[in-house]
Amino acid sequence: MRDTTILIVGHGSREESGNQEIRDFVAQWRSRQPGWRIEVGFIEFASPSLHDGLRAAAQGARRVLVLPLILNAAGHVKMEIPEAIEHARADCPQVEFLYGPHLTACDPILDILKRQLRRAMAALDMPDPTTTGVVLLGRGSSDRGANGDMAKMARWLQEAGDHELVDLAFTGITFPRLERVVQRQARIGMTQIVVLPYYLYTGTLMQRIGRQVEHLRAQYPQIRFALGTHFGFEPEIFALLEQRVTDLVAGRQDSALSCDGCRFREIAHDLGHGHSHEHTHGQAHAHSHSHDHAPVVMA
Template sequence: MTDTILLIGHGSREREGNDEIQAFAAQWRQRQPAWQIEVCFIEFADPGLHDGLLRAASHSRRVLVLPLILNAAGHVKMEIPEAIEHAREHAPGTEFLYGPHLTACDPILAILKRRLAQAMAELDMPDPTTTGVVLLGRGSSDRQANGEMAKMARWLQEETQHELVDLAFTGITYPRLERVAQRQALLGMKQIVVLPYYLYTGTLVQRITRQVEHLRVQYPTIRFASTAHFGHEREIFELMEQRVLELQSGAPQSRLPCDGCKFREIAHDLGHGHSHEHTHASAPTAPSLA
């Protein structure tokens, strides 16, 4: 039997976001027709993480687990590894290999630069030194996940002529978009480009659209441009294909930043895994679950 590639999306309360991940998988199957590609979600959509792992194990001797996620926070560091441990217990005849998340890297930077160039064209090519840029992400309680975004903002500044590239978050941590826009206005920016750091749509992406409209009302003398999320760009497919080939070639699996840390060990011992769903599909090799 061939490998099964299990693509893990975050999942959204908005069906459109989940449909976009399914559409990504469909396009990926067209790019790689020899690959067996399946999809599951961490939360808000079916199949869930546990069921997706056991379903893949039911017809494969090896499952390549690939998170379609930009930054490594609790889902990538704790929830998915815990689900894989569970799947190994209930499908002992299947090998599970866990690939890294997309992370801050040059291909993602290339997407951001291209989106920024498109926004500047929409604004009729203003002076970049008077055009502020805001890289706007979801935000996390994990400082390393926020740090990956900070790295991308710094790289974007170094690769362009924009003197002001700031970071903002839609939730969990700060600063928020409104505060950053206020700062850029005080510093004399005549235009502001908002670059959402999101792969797929959902409630937070819809919130960004509303927030930018509010800012246009608050700052009528500043021109705003906001780009779309970027989950179906060529670089995303190529990064995921690179992950598959690395796992198939036997390359060492990446060690997560929190592997072995005392906080993960304590959370595991106390049963505080960050799981949102607990239904389990049965695999042929798995004992029945009560």
């Protein structure tokens, strides 16, 4: 793929260590795929910005594959990244920009969660799944589809094992919160609780989760807690992104976000919610529904 650039899009964090982990992930992926040109951009809080990353990726390329390194499809995936891609298409009309799906709720992510749960159970004194509650803890979103994907993963995790109780909690925006879920599990007699963060990389929220679990240990001394970790460097994440590249090059795109998510952005625009975290240029452009999604042939 000599004329193709892959742009990984990370969310970005106020905690620089989280941003550095994404850069380290990109470095590892370059080692796995030495023939690929792989760049990175961030939606907010870190550089290079998404707009700058798109422009840099387009330099010397005929085609740019934009891949969100994001678990759930909320506003960033449905609106902000597609808006930035439209700007990039206007700035670099000679370059073809193709947008891949986010990581999604899928079996490879389930495999990671199962492995995380096994590790946490092994760290407990009495690894009995019938008396051990599980809490899948995610960021939370105002987008019900994104929260629904997490609920799907919690249900899949329960069906994949012997745990009678796998609950869902969120660190913000929506409910329930971790403290309330732990309270419920304690009331029904769980003697151990595993908290599994649904996060790819570290950051301020992962640090907050660690503090919350410490508070819960003090509040519920009769319960044994185990805390999982973020999982962005697991082999399944690399494999998922490599599959995204293969699909885009072959002309296979996710119908749920067809036309670069323009349906979602039209709805948001009609409601007055269209926005972006940054606007580094004032170039106006028209949105068209006639994007060419013809199959792409490897050069």
